[in-house]
Amino acid sequence: MGNRFLALVLVGSVLVAPAVRAQAPLVTVPTLAPEQVQKRALQLAEDAIRLVQVSRLDEAESMAQLAVQLYANSAQTRTVLGGILLQNNKPEEALVQLKRASELSPDTARFQFNLGLAYSRLKNYSQAAQAIERGLKIDPKNADEYFNLGNDYVLLDRQDDALAAFQKAVAIKSDFWEAINNVGLIRYEQGRIDEAKAQWQQAVTINAKAAEPKLALGIALFSHGERDKGLALSEEALGLDKRYSKLDYLKENLWGSKLLADAALVLQTPRIQAALERLPEPTGDDETARSSTP
Numbered sequence: 001m002g003n004r005f006l007a008l009v010l011v012g013s014v015l016v017a018p019a020v021r022a023q024a025p026l027v028t029v030p031t032l033a034p035e036q037v038q039k040r041a042l043q044l045a046e047d048a049i050r051l052v053q054v055s056r057l058d059e060a061e062s063m064a065q066l067a068v069q070l071y072a073n074s075a076q077t078r079t080v081l082g083g084i085l086l087q088n089n090k091p092e093e094a095l096v097q098l099k100r101a102s103e104l105s106p107d108t109a110r111f112q113f114n115l116g117l118a119y120s121r122l123k124n125y126s127q128a129a130q131a132i133e134r135g136l137k138i139d140p141k142n143a144d145e146y147f148n149l150g151n152d153y154v155l156l157d158r159q160d161d162a163l164a165a166f167q168k169a170v171a172i173k174s175d176f177w178e179a180i181n182n183v184g185l186i187r188y189e190q191g192r193i194d195e196a197k198a199q200w201q202q203a204v205t206i207n208a209k210a211a212e213p214k215l216a217l218g219i220a221l222f223s224h225g226e227r228d229k230g231l232a233l234s235e236e237a238l239g240l241d242k243r244y245s246k247l248d249y250l251k252e253n254l255w256g257s258k259l260l261a262d263a264a265l266v267l268q269t270p271r272i273q274a275a276l277e278r279l280p281e282p283t284g285d286d287e288t289a290r291s292s293t294p
Contacts, residue, residue: 046076143169219262
């Protein structure tokens with residue numbers, strides 16, 4: 001609570017002199033120049049970020065609110081507050097701040113990307129895609145944002161555009177296994193099974209601990225004639241991350257209907273059922289893998 005108290009003291013000195021008791025000597029509170037107020041606001045924003053890093057989100061949010069009050073026309077303070085609001089599960093409020101930040105600095109790609117993230121959290125994938133597209137016009141070499149754009153396109157059922165976005169991400173960053181995995185997801189739904197398997201094999205070669213492409217590859221092998229190899233790979237993948245045994249979780253990760261149907265068959269086999277019984281349930285402390293979702 002110490003930093004929060006300090007922030008309140010600082011803001012008090014900037015905005016208003018505190019009430020004084022009759023017997024107390026009057027103290028003149030200096031008036032700060034605008035640049036000093038702005039500097040103090042940016043410092044508050046930095047302090048808010050530090051609070052986020054130690055999981056003190058409510059205090060961080062209050063401090064970031066103070067920063068915005070002091071320096072409302074700063075894209076930086078608005079962005080810090082918006083990011084904290086997103087982490088604090090307040091996407092509607094975050095959108096207001098991040099939209100204002102993008103208006104204050106329309107030529108900064110990162111502010112457009114942040115806006116896209118807020119729209120995605122609100123499931124407004126059309127606006128999310130438009131914001132990311134604007135950002136990519138400014139920063140066309142950002143592989144991560146092509147990946148995010150591809151995810152939004154998938155959710156908009158723009159599969160060809162999604163495929164192009166994922167391929168662009170891989171062209172920029174050749175070891176981007178998550179984007180390679182998503183190319184495989186699209187190819188499988190298109191019936192181009194061999195291409196899908198090749199993509200997933202490439203992803204697994206890049207990252208042997210990546211459960212998603214390993215499971216997808218196992219399912220594809222099982223469903224197209226290589227049952228034993230497919231089951232072995234599927235079991236190995238689920239040992240890496242049991243969350244992928246849930247069809248709802250696979251759907252959240254943008255698995256299409258054909259792959260989901262094949263996954264259901266694999267997950268119901270006696271071998272996989274026995275393996276799942278041996279595996280512990282995932283906990284809240286499990287690291288969230290970078291998945292296909294925005």
